[in-house]
Amino acid sequence: MEIEGVRTDRLGLLIDQFDRAREMAQVRLTGLGDEEYLWEPAPGSWSVRRREDAVTPRAFGPGEWVLDLGAPDIPANEYAEVARQAAAGMTVAKIADDWSVSVERVEQILAHTGEPEPDQTPVTTIAWRLAHLHFHFAGAYEWTFGERRQEPKLLVDFTPSASVALERFWPLIDRWRDSVAALTEEQLDTVGLSQYPYSNDSEYPYANVLASANIEFIHHMAEIALLRDLWQARFTADGK
Template identity: 35%
Template sequence: MTPPRLAPLLEQFSFACERLSGRLAGPVMDSGDGAETRTGPLTDEEYLWEPVPDCWSVRRRSEGPGPRAASLAGAGDWGRDAAPYPHPWPPPFTTVAWRLSHLSELLFVAADHTIGTRTLTRDDYAISGNAAEALAAFDTAAAAWRAALEAADEAALDTKGHCAYPHGSYDEEPFIEVVWWVNQEVLHHGAEIALLRDLYRARRG
């Protein structure tokens, strides 16, 4: 049984993920007011679209990192622009590809550090070089994190280190606060991605 404190956060997470997946995959998009707008699935061109100069994105590893990036994070033939702390300032503008990759990696690796092997890092996470693979990866990552939430009991919610995600202070926070923060990641990155879809569509008139 889902602990009462966790239930609304789990519901919020599921809703946010379903809404983001719907805005990315089409064929219709719910704007939030019950009105549906027809939209096609995210294309490779849109996935990698750089609306301003010097964006951070995902790139073929053979091409090396983009402007102001020091490395390409992740595993596979593609990587995500990255730099060690302190990060570049002002922050680089990031593409749909960068934001979706970051979000999927967070969910998948955090799930592993909650109910999995507790060994994965962001450099173990395979970066998707095209839109279709990225959408499937997000759905897989969201399902993994949802499983971690569904496995939590009341004691786990107050346990520091129940999620030991290695990038950040997750292992120093009670799990209920980690759950809240991850929801905010989905909500705000989901909103950013949705806005980029709107801008991409508007540029074509």
């Protein structure tokens, strides 16, 4: 049964899902101020910082402000993917290169038995999560619909201003979304339509890449929404 205005094709479902997530995210980000944007809810939080104040070894960005990034590792929830890569015939060296870790680390993961230890991941600020999304989608656009030549880590000029970050973020997201909406069925099935270098996008049909991009947007925006709730609760608990 067809319902007027409701799409059930692959692209329609993905676009509708993204549009709804974007609408909810924009509502939830209304009124975001700089203090809340940069609030560090726990010691050792990752954030957007001046280059000289970065607390992580691989912080990056083209300008004065950089995005915290730690040493590369493979999270526990990706151990199964590493095993899949090995089973598919990838060499340990290639897997290590793919994840930017040592050969020894890959061998350790492949030899692991039982449940993996929980990941010890840093708490990140709203600024970090929004900047991470901006960086991810800027790179996804450049290496799918753009010239496919610019270094993704140089595409986004990070900022300590919440309003400036959002003014830059939404137009990029809308440009990416409009380019996605113009895809053909053939392009959705094309392996390697995206050549984004900081992922394995090039190994999958683009429909799968889009589904992953939606998940990336939704889960980080949900985290941002929770941080906003915690920020408000913090002030309520302090009696302010």
